[in-house]
Amino acid sequence: MDISPATAANHHADHPGFAGATGLFFGLVMTVMGRAKARLAVDLAAVSDADQVIDIGCGPGTAARAAARRGARVTGVDPAPVMLRLARHLTRDPRITWAEGTAEHIPAQDGSATVVWSMASIHHWRDVAAGVGEVHRVLLSGGRFLAIERRVPRGATGLATHGWTEQQAESFAAYCRAGGFDDIRTESHGTGRGAVWVVSAVRP
Numbered sequence: 333m334d335i336s337p338a339t340a341a342n343h344h345a346d347h348p349g350f351a352g353a354t355g356l357f358f359g360l361v362m363t364v365m366g367r368a369k370a371r372l373a374v375d376l377a378a379v380s381d382a383d384q385v386i387d388i389g390c391g392p393g394t395a396a397r398a399a400a401r402r403g404a405r406v407t408g409v410d411p412a413p414v415m416l417r418l419a420r421h422l423t424r425d426p427r428i429t430w431a432e433g434t435a436e437h438i439p440a441q442d443g444s445a446t447v448v449w450s451m452a453s454i455h456h457w458r459d460v461a462a463g464v465g466e467v468h469r470v471l472l473s474g475g476r477f478l479a480i481e482r483r484v485p486r487g488a489t490g491l492a493t494h495g496w497t498e499q500q501a502e503s504f505a506a507y508c509r510a511g512g513f514d515d516i517r518t519e520s521h522g523t524g525r526g527a528v529w530v531v532s533a534v535r536p
């Protein structure tokens with residue numbers, strides 16, 4: 333598996349995590365910036381009231397709330413207490429529960445989800461293979477997995493690197509292949525600054 337920073341799917345795994353006033357500030361920014369990705373995720377996964385969704389790296393919970401508005405039961409998982417506090421503060425929907433955890437240790441039972449997604453989070457995961465293994469574990473057979481990251485150009489610097497180049501998206505797709513998923517697709521959605529990579533996969 334390719335682990336060079338230029339092509340690794342988790343090129344910001346050394347991020348110290350979101351906390352304190354700075355974490356709260358970024359959480360508020362994410363509530364605004366995450367809306368388009370949340371709409372895309374519920375549409376691509378065709379979320380309905382039959383679904384149990386797990387949102388890994390849910391941040392302030394924008395996508396979790398979008399899924400609950402479609403009638404799904406949702407668990408939002410994030411390692412940062414400041415994000416979970418903000419998510420709880422912004423949420424009235426009883427169909428959503430929030431849990432502290434990581435992609436590498438998802439606090440959910442085997443085969444308990446029909447949909448798992450992760451948005452703008454995988455580039456921070458410490459261990460991509462372990463995270464993909466956990467997604468496989470918690471999904472039911474036939475369950476859908478979506479990985480969404482902002483599309484960034486090669487050679488970007490600073491904040492502009494927080495997303496995936498095409499190579500980084502393909503690197504993540506390779507982890508899904510190695511992790512036993514089927515129907516793996518890597519697609520670009522949207523244009524300009526709003527463009528994202530979507531890697532989708534199905535648990536056999």
Ligand SMILES: C[S@@+](CC[C@H](N)C(=O)[O-])C[C@H]1O[C@@H](n2cnc3c(N)ncnc32)[C@H](O)[C@@H]1O
Nearest residue numbers: 362366389390391412434435451452453456457
């Ligand atoms: C840029 S924010 C995106 C939040 C939200 N998904 C959105 O799109 O608005 C990235 C989130 O991933 C979380 N995160 C970082 N490392 C993680 C890991 N190993 N497993 C799960 N979530 C992680 C962070 O705490 C943060 O809330």
